[in-house]
Amino acid sequence: MLYTSLERDGALAEIGFRLGLEPVWPSRISHQIHAIGTQTERTLHFADVPALAAFGIDTDRYSSFDYNACQALAAAAHFMEFDGLLVPSARHRSQNLVVFMDRDAATSLEVRSTEDVNWAAWRRASKR
Numbered sequence: 001m002l003y004t005s006l007e008r009d010g011a012l013a014e015i016g017f018r019l020g021l022e023p024v025w026p027s028r029i030s031h032q033i034h035a036i037g038t039q040t041e042r043t044l045h046f047a048d049v050p051a052l053a054a055f056g057i058d059t060d061r062y063s064s065f066d067y068n069a070c071q072a073l074a075a076a077a078h079f080m081e082f083d084g085l086l087v088p089s090a091r092h093r094s095q096n097l098v099v100f101m102d103r104d105a106a107t108s109l110e111v112r113s114t115e116d117v118n119w120a121a122w123r124r125a126s127k128r
Helices: 008-020 049-055 068-079 119-126
Strands: 002-005 032-037 043-045 084-088 095-099 110-116
Touching: 002 008, 008 032, 008 095, 008 119, 049 084, 068 084
Parallel strands: 043 084
Antiparallel strands: 002 095, 032 110, 084 095
């Protein structure tokens, strides 16, 4: 599986959240962010967090580290031959695209651009 975000800020929020859990923000860490193109044909789409409730996701715990229900939902979607999931980000007001790498959508992946992440600027802009 490849976890992506449809928005640059959504991707940064996901990684920034994890980095923010450290007792001290890592000062020497460097990352790059990539704009990736792909074409999916059979993607299971959940418009918002409440839409996940009918599939066993505890929406009150969606942003927690309890991934069991989400992983079960992904396994079911994979079994049903979807090529990915479009789900709401738990960290940002954007959508995340999860691509199953053993499906045709993976063969269409194309890195369109790459840039270094300026974490100091991101932290100032997001007030973290």
